[in-house]
Amino acid sequence: MNTEFDPKNYRSDLKPVWCPGCGDYSVIAAIARALANLKIRQENVAFISGIGCSSRIAAYASTYGFHGIHGRALPLASGVKVARPDLTVLAAGGDGDGFSIGGNHFLHACRRNVDMTYIVMDNSVYGMTKGQASPTSEADWCGSKLTPEGPSIPPIQPLEVALAAQASYVSRAFTGDLAELTRQIEEAISHKGFSLVHVLSPCVTYRPEQRGYKDRVHQEWTPTSNRAEAFQRLLEDDGFATGTLFVDPRPPYTPMTAAPASMAEIEADFAI
Amino acid sequence: MNTEFDPKNYRSDLKPVWCPGCGDYSVIAAIARALANLKIRQENVAFISGIGCSSRIAAYASTYGFHGIHGRALPLASGVKVARPDLTVLAAGGDGDGFSIGGNHFLHACRRNVDMTYIVMDNSVYGMTKGQASPTSEADWCGSKLTPEGPSIPPIQPLEVALAAQASYVSRAFTGDLAELTRQIEEAISHKGFSLVHVLSPCVTYRPEQRGYKDRVHQEWTPTSNRAEAFQRLLEDDGFATGTLFVDPRPPYTPMTAAPASMAEIEADFAI
Amino acid sequence: MAKTCFSLALTGSGGAGVMTAGQILLDAAARSGLYGLMVRSLGPQIRGGESAAILRIGTAPVSSLGDTCSVLVAVDWGNIERFADEIPLDENSLVIADPDQGEVPPVIVAKSPKIAFVPLKALADTVPGGRVNMIALGLAAALAGFDEAVVAEAIQASLGRKSQEVVDISLQTLRAGMGAATAVRSEAPEIADLACGCSAPAPDNGKHRRWLLSGNAATGLGILRGGVRYCAAYPITPATEVLEWLAGALPKVGGALVQAEDELASINMVVGGSFAGIPSMTATSGPGLSLMVETLGLAVAAEIPLVVCNVMRGGPSTGIPTKSEQSDLNIALFGLHGDAPHVVTAATDIRDCLFTGQWSVQLAEAMQTPVIMLTDQAMGQAQAVIEPLEASPQKTERLVPSENTPNYQRYAVTNSGVSPMAIPGMKGCAYTADGLEHSPLGRPSTQARDHQDQLDKRARKIEAHDYGDAWADIDGEGEIALLTFGSLTGVAREAAETLRARGVPVRVIALRLLMPLRTEDLKRALQGVRRVLVIEQNHSRQFLAYLKSTFDFEAEVVSCARPGPVPIRPQEIVTAATSRDMGDTK
Amino acid sequence: MAKTCFSLALTGSGGAGVMTAGQILLDAAARSGLYGLMVRSLGPQIRGGESAAILRIGTAPVSSLGDTCSVLVAVDWGNIERFADEIPLDENSLVIADPDQGEVPPVIVAKSPKIAFVPLKALADTVPGGRVNMIALGLAAALAGFDEAVVAEAIQASLGRKSQEVVDISLQTLRAGMGAATAVRSEAPEIADLACGCSAPAPDNGKHRRWLLSGNAATGLGILRGGVRYCAAYPITPATEVLEWLAGALPKVGGALVQAEDELASINMVVGGSFAGIPSMTATSGPGLSLMVETLGLAVAAEIPLVVCNVMRGGPSTGIPTKSEQSDLNIALFGLHGDAPHVVTAATDIRDCLFTGQWSVQLAEAMQTPVIMLTDQAMGQAQAVIEPLEASPQKTERLVPSENTPNYQRYAVTNSGVSPMAIPGMKGCAYTADGLEHSPLGRPSTQARDHQDQLDKRARKIEAHDYGDAWADIDGEGEIALLTFGSLTGVAREAAETLRARGVPVRVIALRLLMPLRTEDLKRALQGVRRVLVIEQNHSRQFLAYLKSTFDFEAEVVSCARPGPVPIRPQEIVTAATSRDMGDTK
Numbered sequence A, B: 001m002n003t004e005f006d007p008k009n010y011r012s013d014l015k016p017v018w019c020p021g022c023g024d025y026s027v028i029a030a031i032a033r034a035l036a037n038l039k040i041r042q043e044n045v046a047f048i049s050g051i052g053c054s055s056r057i058a059a060y061a062s063t064y065g066f067h068g069i070h071g072r073a074l075p076l077a078s079g080v081k082v083a084r085p086d087l088t089v090l091a092a093g094g095d096g097d098g099f100s101i102g103g104n105h106f107l108h109a110c111r112r113n114v115d116m117t118y119i120v121m122d123n124s125v126y127g128m129t130k131g132q133a134s135p136t137s138e139a140d141w142c143g144s145k146l147t148p149e150g151p152s153i154p155p156i157q158p159l160e161v162a163l164a165a166q167a168s169y170v171s172r173a174f175t176g177d178l179a180e181l182t183r184q185i186e187e188a189i190s191h192k193g194f195s196l197v198h199v200l201s202p203c204v205t206y207r208p209e210q211r212g213y214k215d216r217v218h219q220e221w222t223p224t225s226n227r228a229e230a231f232q233r234l235l236e237d238d239g240f241a242t243g244t245l246f247v248d249p250r251p252p253y254t255p256m257t258a259a260p261a262s263m264a265e266i267e268a269d270f271a272i
Numbered sequence C, D: 001m002a003k004t005c006f007s008l009a010l011t012g013s014g015g016a017g018v019m020t021a022g023q024i025l026l027d028a029a030a031r032s033g034l035y036g037l038m039v040r041s042l043g044p045q046i047r048g049g050e051s052a053a054i055l056r057i058g059t060a061p062v063s064s065l066g067d068t069c070s071v072l073v074a075v076d077w078g079n080i081e082r083f084a085d086e087i088p089l090d091e092n093s094l095v096i097a098d099p100d101q102g103e104v105p106p107v108i109v110a111k112s113p114k115i116a117f118v119p120l121k122a123l124a125d126t127v128p129g130g131r132v133n134m135i136a137l138g139l140a141a142a143l144a145g146f147d148e149a150v151v152a153e154a155i156q157a158s159l160g161r162k163s164q165e166v167v168d169i170s171l172q173t174l175r176a177g178m179g180a181a182t183a184v185r186s187e188a189p190e191i192a193d194l195a196c197g198c199s200a201p202a203p204d205n206g207k208h209r210r211w212l213l214s215g216n217a218a219t220g221l222g223i224l225r226g227g228v229r230y231c232a233a234y235p236i237t238p239a240t241e242v243l244e245w246l247a248g249a250l251p252k253v254g255g256a257l258v259q260a261e262d263e264l265a266s267i268n269m270v271v272g273g274s275f276a277g278i279p280s281m282t283a284t285s286g287p288g289l290s291l292m293v294e295t296l297g298l299a300v301a302a303e304i305p306l307v308v309c310n311v312m313r314g315g316p317s318t319g320i321p322t323k324s325e326q327s328d329l330n331i332a333l334f335g336l337h338g339d340a341p342h343v344v345t346a347a348t349d350i351r352d353c354l355f356t357g358q359w360s361v362q363l364a365e366a367m368q369t370p371v372i373m374l375t376d377q378a379m380g381q382a383q384a385v386i387e388p389l390e391a392s393p394q395k396t397e398r399l400v401p402s403e404n405t406p407n408y409q410r411y412a413v414t415n416s417g418v419s420p421m422a423i424p425g426m427k428g429c430a431y432t433a434d435g436l437e438h439s440p441l442g443r444p445s446t447q448a449r450d451h452q453d454q455l456d457k458r459a460r461k462i463e464a465h466d467y468g469d470a471w472a473d474i475d476g477e478g479e480i481a482l483l484t485f486g487s488l489t490g491v492a493r494e495a496a497e498t499l500r501a502r503g504v505p506v507r508v509i510a511l512r513l514l515m516p517l518r519t520e521d522l523k524r525a526l527q528g529v530r531r532v533l534v535i536e537q538n539h540s541r542q543f544l545a546y547l548k549s550t551f552d553f554e555a556e557v558v559s560c561a562r563p564g565p566v567p568i569r570p571q572e573i574v575t576a577a578t579s580r581d582m583g584d585t586k
């Protein structure tokens, strides 16, 4: 009867729209494994995403899901978790969704520390809209007609920003290492507070050179709770170090509580 | 004839709506002095702000100005500068305007490095809407009915975020030290690229305890171009260190150029 | 003969405390068994600038400021021109001025009121620590015929949290002010006796006590009654008080309020909370609503119930944040991209915020739709003494499937258009909500059939719902109809009274349900009407245009529209109803 | 007798290359002196899914796909049901199928077309490295009577940047395909001869060459001609190509394009650029427009000229991003909070994107107003062969004050409603633009007088502008009028031809200026009309409702509305024009 927690059960039967070879296939596989390993029942998971190739992922899980709008996965997910603390809440999306249009929510989700896990599939490109530069594209990446000589802006450093914004869990994985990716997702879900899993997830269509990521990534980080050390690691980072970068055990956000009162008691305030 | 560059000339005759004692009075004074000292003519300055008590500042200068909408001063200012590189562009606003609703533009303005100066009057409160918590309010500040037990979120660290987002100039000043504030604004305007001047600017009405800032601030930082050192300074920061934190001489953003072509040449692409 | 109501204004510069005086006066009126309404008007300064408290007090519930102001007590003249439009004085008004504050300004003199000089400040100075606002309060209270003990009670209630010393000094100053009333009354006896018919204590001081509250607080309570237990907030004038009230109340009933980083976040949090099964809402005003429209479209497509209360202020853009207008109607009705049917309600007055707040939540939940509830600054930030309103007994129920429904279709094409909505946690019904067009299963689809079916169903559920009688408040008979919504309802009702008194029978139709427009019901309500006045507080006649887009008037249509910040006065409506000058016709 | 036009579709799974084949076929048509239109339809896969190229080719300019498809060449049957609605087959259609790809699917058979089997893949395999799309191309080109040399030219132009080897193989495969046409033609002679009357080379291959371009590129060029020199961009389907085209072109004329972090940023950058004196624009689609409405309101209040081109797609919410609809009309007209008069234009076809793009910039600059220019996916992402259109000679001029104007009033209340706008750098005219209501000097004001004056002036400048004849494209006479806008214009014109051929005279009125509605002009254009068909591609009849809100029809009004993704067909309009079944009446 153990089959209830079989990773297969966490996949929906909807066929992904993704290109063959897209890194995102590994991410849905890893999520399914992580949920199965953690024995979290499908119906107790809310999986929220934005818009982009990667954001299609919510519909490929058999949990409750919400494929929302571009850039707003995090506040939608926060709303779910604060209203229903009993649910396991996952949010996911792309580098454009999360760091470009969604950058403000990313900043504030880090500091708010609502207990949920955010998985960003970073391919340094807008896949869904056919290949424009994203905030993590190299300043001189000339692959888009919108920026034919490159965006001319240094790529954003998502982990530095997360750390500066006081995220309590930060890690980086690569879709080519399913075991480590699964491990990080499990660890992130188990972490009490906001957890960011930054996933290097190649776009084989608009960034075919990312197939070479497998030769560049290196397992590097083991968890530290020391911010200075975590910053130091990032200052030395080549962008391909993987592992758990930082864990801060501070308690997650909880809204204010008060002694219960009846409606009549509440209304009494208005009486003259 | 030197009176042309008299700070008085940089002030409009509109009476500020600010409360007596508000820190923001020093900021308009410092801006006027800085522009006069730098001998930049009023008509060559575009001064852009958002919405909030502090954002009213644009109208108190005699330069060209734009009192835009809440949170959008930075993209509006970027638009001005990229379209008209000959102008000196200043943006200003509050901690709510800049770090709450405007957080995403802040992130991306830092990395885009358009040559302009951003002055944030931080009073750790939403003054204009009568005293709610801002992103820089303390987690346990109970002064607002909206968060009667405090926002329960650690305050954002604007300078850490700016550094992580790759701002090329970052400093902090206090409205109680007009000379240093003026110096930083001059330095920031002279800096080629995006410069952030973080100003501790007390709200005497909703945060009367901020009158005590004067006893807490300390002049501390001299410019460094070493990011590691700048991060280190911030890890030790009590929030009241002032001075120039970080300067990076990388060139400012410039849009792509191309060999000139006539309309006829451009249209020729469509002919079969 | 005692009056049935009067209007009175108190003005003064920053620090004079006229708002506090107004507040206490309204409370004292309530404690005297009267009803009342108080509007605050402020200068542009962030804090402590000049201000005006404008009150209307009477023996019946008040929801309009009327046409003229009987008495103005001016503590000083600082920037009085800012309020000149809002305080309508004429030859029948009395202005009480302090001779030590200089000449009466031309803007006041031009209106030819009677003027009585009282050395307000000097009187206050007779009491050590005495403040001039208490003199003004005393004067006003005495003219209104209030019992000193009752006013003292109100002072105690208002200032008691400071110190007993403050209260004692205030009471002493109050008495000095009341004492000055005799001279004033003798100067202008016809005007200065404001005493209203009933000044018995409020009925049944035990159980059935009247309420004194703002429209924004009433909205908060209505929404709480509707069952909302989650709110995400971003402050904005003049909506913040809805959120502040809920911040205090929600935790008491097991709910939560979160302050978000902006309105994009707050509305998405609300969508998330509601998706998770908890009735959810937020409140905002024009600029914030603008930022929410993309997500409201998501809520339409994904069929997520929620309520956004939009407290309208002067527009466009930042506009006039502290003043009222009804110019967000267009965006509320039509501001969503694509074909996005949803519901728009409007409260008719402060008391009705209780009903409309509750009803809006019920509609949202019953139809799984976003509801935009419109109120406005004139209603939201004003305070009124009202008869308490019981919560409507109707339950808020979301249609849910049974657990383990085989082949569960979240977006099943049903006759009603409403499909059972599974709540996370329910076994065997997991689905993915989507803003992409979808099949009944919720799977993304670009097929014409699915698009048509889902568009039909989303439109049908809104059209087919049984809204009962609540779609409008209707009273009166006659061939002239006053058609309006929001805070102009009270003004229209007052105009109707005047017209009826002149022998012109009129009906007042105040729409509570703006969208969908109940065309059949409206047709019935307009049966026999020859002339319809469409009354609205905006520049471009948004209400009229909307009505015409959807409804074929048989009667002649006259527009009675004016932008903010000054409210439309009953007399303007009376004039428009009886002449042809003001409006265009159909 | 040779035909004057034909429709043809090519379909196949990912990788089959039918889009390339369609593209080359259109180019070959152009090189043969014909006009044509090609629409791409794609499956949901991000890349390489099944696709269809739908072409209409003829002797006169083409801006509608017509009612039926004469020939479908199906390289295979992968997910053909996805396109079934978009490729209208009937008994008079010919389907060319590959017998090796299995049975003809029921969705095709159900439409009873003639079917001819050609072993497409096997034929391709006869050429080493040969691809099946070139067989399909050859077949189609031969049926169309195109000269092999002309098709070869088009292949060279399209594939030349790859390698000569690829070109050579393609040419060889092409020939194999053309060879197979004879058999097909003999099987269904009445259908399969697609050759159109004129197949002379395009007129004057020297100077006056025809253009082949997409609507999005045409919009880009129109806007560049209008004088735009600054663009801020955030990609979104189906508007991205407008931005991409401008990204290449702007730097050549000294302009700049910046990719922004989101639409809130892009629209504010545009406001900034324009405030700084540089005509500025952006392009987006529904969800992006939603995010821009707050700032558009700022541009209204602060009187900043700018153009937003909104390329409409299926809604609501994320909707159907790759398909066309006209359902963003409401938000374009009414999506701004407060009273926010602005201009909304709509291009009538691909060629008109050139004119309307330029005109929109001119209107924005002349009136210092935001202009929302509507196009749609069906126009933006389709490609057409058109007669080149010269730039309009009209200049784009912003009214500016002289330097050192004494007491310069940025928001002076003028008769025209337009006030001289100083540009940063001009001496002695510095001012602060503001979204708060303001005095003529631009100082924040809460006064009723200033609000009324500024509201009046902002409305007046839009109403009083002389729009000339460009407000609509009108043709024909008769008692029936077809009233429409956007990409349905071509469809309506085709329906009108059919009706006229049947002896029913009709006029077609395509609005290019949606807001302000030229009610007097429209009244004139409708003189003598008894029946008006209001034709639009959306579910809730947004266009009809808008017209009714603002215009009093004297004629009977019939709605002809349907949502996307399938375009309305000429025959539907013909039916609606001649029966009463389809629509509701006024």
Ligand SMILES: Cc1ncc(C[n+]2csc(CCOP(=O)(O)OP(=O)(O)O)c2C)c(N)n1
Pocket: A051, A052, A053, A054, A055, A070, A093, A094, A095, A096, A097, A098, A121, A123, A125, A126, A127, A128, A129, A134, D234, D235, D236, D237, D263, D287, D288, D291, D318
């Ligand atoms: C408001 C809005 N703006 C723009 C878009 C268009 N859009 C869809 S996905 C996307 C970017 C996706 O990039 P990313 O998040 O990196 O995902 P990827 O496709 O690379 O996985 C954009 C710009 C949209 N849907 N909504």
Ligand SMILES: Cc1ncc(C[n+]2csc(CCOP(=O)(O)OP(=O)(O)O)c2C)c(N)n1
Pocket: B051, B052, B053, B054, B055, B070, B093, B094, B095, B096, B097, B098, B121, B123, B125, B126, B127, B128, B129, B134, C234, C235, C236, C237, C263, C287, C288, C291, C318
């Ligand atoms: C879209 C939008 N949301 C909310 C508001 C209301 N609002 C005006 S100012 C302000 C906060 C101002 O705080 P801050 O930027 O810190 O400025 P301060 O007043 O403290 O100087 C808010 C929330 C608004 N004007 N627009």
Ligand code: SF4
Pocket: A017, A018, A019, A021, A022, A023, A024, A053, A054, A123, A127, A128, A202, A203, A204, A205, A206, D046, D047
């Ligand atoms: S376009 Fe790139 S990101 Fe999108 S599905 Fe294909 S490979 Fe993945």
Ligand code: SF4
Pocket: B017, B018, B019, B021, B022, B023, B024, B053, B054, B123, B127, B128, B202, B203, B204, B205, B206, C046, C047
């Ligand atoms: S409320 Fe605070 S921030 Fe605003 S003007 Fe007053 S002191 Fe300054």
Ligand SMILES: [Mg+2]
Pocket: A052, A094, A095, A096, A121, A122, A123, A124, A125, A126, A127, A134
């Ligand atoms: Mg990406």
Ligand SMILES: [Mg+2]
Pocket: B052, B094, B095, B096, B121, B122, B123, B124, B125, B126, B127, B134
């Ligand atoms: Mg602040």
